[in-house]
Amino acid sequence: MTSFEDFYINCPCCSAWLIGKKAKADSVNQSVLYSDGMIINDLIPANPQKIVLCPACGYLFWLQPDACHNSFSDSERLTAYTWPSWRFFGCNLLDNNGRIALINHYWNALKLLRPISVEQEIIIRKSLLWAYNDLYRDADAWRFVDVVRGKINFFYWIISRKFSRKGRALFDSEKPRFETNLLRLIEILEQDANAEPAIIAEFYRELGDFRMAAQFLSKIVRRTHFINLLISHIQLGDKSVFKVAG
Numbered sequence: 001m002t003s004f005e006d007f008y009i010n011c012p013c014c015s016a017w018l019i020g021k022k023a024k025a026d027s028v029n030q031s032v033l034y035s036d037g038m039i040i041n042d043l044i045p046a047n048p049q050k051i052v053l054c055p056a057c058g059y060l061f062w063l064q065p066d067a068c069h070n071s072f073s074d075s076e077r078l079t080a081y082t083w084p085s086w087r088f089f090g091c092n093l094l095d096n097n098g099r100i101a102l103i104n105h106y107w108n109a110l111k112l113l114r115p116i117s118v119e120q121e122i123i124i125r126k127s128l129l130w131a132y133n134d135l136y137r138d139a140d141a142w143r144f145v146d147v148v149r150g151k152i153n154f155f156y157w158i159i160s161r162k163f164s165r166k167g168r169a170l171f172d173s174e175k176p177r178f179e180t181n182l183l184r185l186i187e188i189l190e191q192d193a194n195a196e197p198a199i200i201a202e203f204y205r206e207l208g209d210f211r212m213a214a215q216f217l218s219k220i221v222r223r224t225h226f227i228n229l230l231i232s233h234i235q236l237g238d239k240s241v242f243k244v245a246g
């Protein structure tokens with residue numbers, strides 16, 4: 001399993017101490033990469049959280065790497081806020097409503113964190129995309145065949161299927177906002193000479209614009225495992241996020 005080390009940050013508004021955790025690079029055993037760029041290590045999202053909502057005063061701020069302390073005093077520890085209280089804005093991601101709450105936090109961050117640079121807008125909008133895809137990312141984790149093979153309990157499978165269906169329905173109900181976010185993300189990346197054509201192709205595919213996705217892929221000469229998978233999903237007319245490796 002991945003092991004973590006603590007870091008400490010100070011809210012720039014109320015000075016409350018927040019305890020964070022980061023994975024020790026040498027302890028990561030199993031990574032899963034998804035087509036939208038999300039990486040999961042030992043069931044925990046590996047992409048670091050860049051925005052913090054202070055659990056003490058509600059102030060929203062960018063987490064600057066140089067603002068992270070490696071230690072603090074025992075007296076500060078007594079009043080410090082734990083990782084679960086501010087991680088993912090305190091949302092419970094094991095619940096579909098918690099996943100929607102996370103999406104709403106990112107939309108609010110886009111409105112409230114002003115001024116915002118292009119790089120910062122990309123960070124928020126990619127986080128938003130991942131949060132939307134999280135609504136169904138693990139939907140096919142368990143199949144009925146797993147019940148037959150005795151891997152999971154039948155009742156757990158029923159509960160898990162109900163949960164996944166609700167997540168998918170919520171994703172579908174959010175489609176207009178999901179597309180608005182993707183269109184803006186594509187618009188920004190298309191103006192960036194350094195943007196990866198494969199990433200833009202993936203975003204067009206998730207939008208369901210397979211013609212544009214194929215057009216961007218045609219700019220890439222090198223054929224990687226990811227590009228080959230992307231081509232087959234485009235040919236199938238599939239716009240869902242998929243597992244690339246892991």
Ligand SMILES: [Zn+2]
Nearest residue numbers: 011014054057
């Ligand atoms: Zn604060």
